[in-house]
Amino acid sequence: MTDPLVSAYAAEEDQAAEQSVRPKRLAELIGQHRVREQLDLLLQSALRRGSPPDHILLSGPPGLGKTTLAMIVAAELSAGLRMTSGPAIERAGDLAAVLTSLSEGDVLFIDEIHRIAKPAEELLYSAMEDFRVDVVVGKGPGATAIPLDVEPFTLVGATTRSGLLTGPMRDRFGFVGQLEFYDPDELELIIARSARILDVPITDEGSTEIGRRSRGTPRIANRLLRRVRDYAEVRGTGVVDLAAAKAALAVYDVDELGLDRLDRAVLRALIRQGGGPVGLSTLAVAVGEQPDTVEEVCEPFLLRTGLLARTPRGRVATPSAWRHLGLPVPAGTVGGGSHAGGTSPQMPDLFSLEP
Numbered sequence: 001m002t003d004p005l006v007s008a009y010a011a012e013e014d015q016a017a018e019q020s021v022r023p024k025r026l027a028e029l030i031g032q033h034r035v036r037e038q039l040d041l042l043l044q045s046a047l048r049r050g051s052p053p054d055h056i057l058l059s060g061p062p063g064l065g066k067t068t069l070a071m072i073v074a075a076e077l078s079a080g081l082r083m084t085s086g087p088a089i090e091r092a093g094d095l096a097a098v099l100t101s102l103s104e105g106d107v108l109f110i111d112e113i114h115r116i117a118k119p120a121e122e123l124l125y126s127a128m129e130d131f132r133v134d135v136v137v138g139k140g141p142g143a144t145a146i147p148l149d150v151e152p153f154t155l156v157g158a159t160t161r162s163g164l165l166t167g168p169m170r171d172r173f174g175f176v177g178q179l180e181f182y183d184p185d186e187l188e189l190i191i192a193r194s195a196r197i198l199d200v201p202i203t204d205e206g207s208t209e210i211g212r213r214s215r216g217t218p219r220i221a222n223r224l225l226r227r228v229r230d231y232a233e234v235r236g237t238g239v240v241d242l243a244a245a246k247a248a249l250a251v252y253d254v255d256e257l258g259l260d261r262l263d264r265a266v267l268r269a270l271i272r273q274g275g276g277p278v279g280l281s282t283l284a285v286a287v288g289e290q291p292d293t294v295e296e297v298c299e300p301f302l303l304r305t306g307l308l309a310r311t312p313r314g315r316v317a318t319p320s321a322w323r324h325l326g327l328p329v330p331a332g333t334v335g336g337g338s339h340a341g342g343t344s345p346q347m348p349d350l351f352s353l354e355p
């Protein structure tokens, strides 16, 4: 099972806690400079023209700010916001009801848009392109399609798996923003900001330590801040400082790189196979998880930190992975010439062990 403490997926506790610390405007957003700049241009020009901007697709691993950005888009446009998700739209009729009730200029946010049902997806195409939907009334030979107008709106779609989107769907977005993992210093700023909002006393060393162990993910950073605060209140001085951060993160089994139990299990499974290559489905079985979770949540971060590499024949553990787990790097096994092309297994850690 995914470790609830460092999992990038939102737990129930997060949902309430996240509301208060969510940045509300583009200017408040920390990090994601590229997407922020691109969105700023898109929204400013739409505001000047006085018409809704192109449809926006946001993609990236869980917890990096897709929902936050969707809310920001609506706020920057001073537009109404409707929120739904792919899995919630089971029938085309569900979607038609949402679409025809939109007001001019509204932002419609569809989370997990890659999981929308096929008939609904096709309805969405015509709504996105022509602001029109055909609603089928009746069944069998007597069924008729009634064309209905949809007010001009902006769709903001979010996906953790842009690779799963169909071509026609992807083509209908005028802007695709790819969210990236955050650097430790950006996470440090996010933690300091959240601490201010939550009225948690914190030192610079405290936010640095939590930031570099937050797995590149603001959701995890905010969650670890709450856990270290608990520790500081119960066993420490009440201040989130370096000592409290180190002690609390040890209690919660968050390692030096912020890897969670599943990340470590993946690395161990690879290493048990001599470092790989191991195929995704075999790897998923070995760690008792869904292949989707391994691919969506674990791999992006392990790739980013240079602990895992993808090769045409499967996933391999890099020498950094062996070292991270405290194991000697076997000569010639990993880091040898076993996989052609791709990333060099010798590449340095992007997140080094030292701050």
Ligand SMILES: Nc1ncnc2c1ncn2[C@@H]1O[C@H](COP(=O)(O)OP(=O)(O)OP(=O)(O)O)[C@@H](O)[C@H]1O
Binding pocket: 008, 009, 010, 017, 018, 019, 021, 022, 023, 028, 029, 030, 031, 032, 061, 062, 063, 064, 065, 066, 067, 068, 069, 111, 160, 190, 218, 219, 222
């Ligand atoms: N750039 C940022 N600056 C400050 N805080 C951020 C930023 N991005 C995200 N956060 C915080 O991280 C939390 C998670 O972000 P959000 O819910 O937007 O992630 P998500 O990408 O939608 O995740 P999921 O894929 O699970 O839906 C938010 O509560 C927000 O407070």
Ligand SMILES: [Mg+2]
Binding pocket: 066, 067, 068, 111, 158
């Ligand atoms: Mg979200």
